[in-house]
Amino acid sequence: MLLLIKSPLFLLSCSIAENIMAHVEYAFPVEKIHGKVAKHHKIGFAHRAASKLNYTQAYGKRSTKYSQAEKDHQAKFAAVAAATNARLADPNQMPIDQMAFKAQSKYTTLRQYVWNQEWNAYKPA
Numbered sequence: 001m002l003l004l005i006k007s008p009l010f011l012l013s014c015s016i017a018e019n020i021m022a023h024v025e026y027a028f029p030v031e032k033i034h035g036k037v038a039k040h041h042k043i044g045f046a047h048r049a050a051s052k053l054n055y056t057q058a059y060g061k062r063s064t065k066y067s068q069a070e071k072d073h074q075a076k077f078a079a080v081a082a083a084t085n086a087r088l089a090d091p092n093q094m095p096i097d098q099m100a101f102k103a104q105s106k107y108t109t110l111r112q113y114v115w116n117q118e119w120n121a122y123k124p125a
Contacts, residue, residue, distance in 0.1 A: 036059070042059050043056050045057070076124070080119050080122055083118045083122075084118050088111065088114055097110060101114075
């Protein structure tokens with residue numbers, strides 16, 4: 001399906017497959033948009049600074065069931081979030097984490113560092 005949006009500010013054309021983010025290129029003078037263009041729209045726009053790419057994103061209820069891979073990822077995310085919060089609240093572990101965090105330069109916050117440690121150590125039950 002081809003989406004064509006006309007507005008006084010810009011002309012946007014992109015191809016959209018159902019439930020998949022589509023790469024978007026904006027016409028001059030718009031450089032980037034993030035979010036919905038209007039409150040009632042079901043499609044919004046996302047700008048990824050790291051890759052300098054623009055994408056569409058769908059808002060609203062999902063029309064398909066979660067796959068097993070998505071369920072596994074959600075379970076891992078929930079377990080890592082709980083483990084990170086518990087580890088950051090543990091007064092015995094905090095000095096060890098702070099020393100290890102100061103010795104590295106990849107992560108900018110202690111929470112990012114601890115999250116990564118828990119993510120890499122995760123073993124499904």
